[in-house]
Amino acid sequence: MPSAAALRIQIEDALQARFPAALTPAPRTIHDVAATGIPALDALLEGGLPVGAISEIIGPATSGRTSLTLAFLAQRTREGQVCAWVDCGDAFDPESAAANGVALRQLLWVRCGRPAASPPPLRFAKPPSPAAPWSSLDQALRAVDLLLQAGGFASIVLDLGEMDPQQGMRIPLATWFRFRQAADRSRCSLVVLGRASYAQSSAAVVLEASPLRPAIAGGTVLRGGGFTVQRGRQRFAPQRATLRPSPASTWSARTAWAEEKSA
Numbered sequence: 001m002p003s004a005a006a007l008r009i010q011i012e013d014a015l016q017a018r019f020p021a022a023l024t025p026a027p028r029t030i031h032d033v034a035a036t037g038i039p040a041l042d043a044l045l046e047g048g049l050p051v052g053a054i055s056e057i058i059g060p061a062t063s064g065r066t067s068l069t070l071a072f073l074a075q076r077t078r079e080g081q082v083c084a085w086v087d088c089g090d091a092f093d094p095e096s097a098a099a100n101g102v103a104l105r106q107l108l109w110v111r112c113g114r115p116a117a118s119p120p121p122l123r124f125a126k127p128p129s130p131a132a133p134w135s136s137l138d139q140a141l142r143a144v145d146l147l148l149q150a151g152g153f154a155s156i157v158l159d160l161g162e163m164d165p166q167q168g169m170r171i172p173l174a175t176w177f178r179f180r181q182a183a184d185r186s187r188c189s190l191v192v193l194g195r196a197s198y199a200q201s202s203a204a205v206v207l208e209a210s211p212l213r214p215a216i217a218g219g220t221v222l223r224g225g226g227f228t229v230q231r232g233r234q235r236f237a238p239q240r241a242t243l244r245p246s247p248a249s250t251w252s253a254r255t256a257w258a259e260e261k262s263a
Helices: 004-015 039-044 065-078 094-099 135-150 165-169 173-186 256-262
Strands: 029-031 054-058 083-087 107-111 155-159 189-194 203-217 221-234 236-238 248-254
Touching (some): 054 065, 054 173, 065 083, 065 155, 065 189, 083 135, 135 155
Parallel strands (some): 155 189
Antiparallel strands (some): 221 248
């Protein structure tokens, strides 16, 4: 009985004329990158987050995923680029974003799941049914789709951090595939925040964030926090890669009141 190596050689010889690339691994695609503004993270990613692709930043609450994203948006808006934040759980804080250097004039904030105030129902009217749990998620996905199709945004953040991971896992793969194609056409960096990875194979980069010990001053004042970021997956090789990646990276962020006190 022929061995597996002999069978592979026979199959490759039979398919060589018809399919020259059969059974040959595809090379890593070269993509542009955008710096995050965090030197340690840029070194880990060989330059920054990919342009025209999906990047996922996952982790539990207080893991640093939002601070990392705000640093990235601060870098992009500082360059005069227009960005968008699609807020599925109504958790975005403009004051914190401004304190982290984000130019709010260059940022579109899309709030989902907050319908406009309606007049009180009549006394004998049937009480309204509670909103479906998928309503805010559906609004967020539709908003991202419209923004990607419209173009003109350097980066779009889809914040699913406050959502139950079970709902995120139910997002169809066809939706992520459509987002990936639209991001590539519009040269937009789509950043997805969540507790787990939802885009799966459509994501070019997956970063796993986790918190470290916070920095305390005087025993009671929180001055900042340390975070660690581990690269879970990276499908694209950046175009201008000059730094060798490491398995994980650590960085720290200071609170806004700590900056004001030191000034």
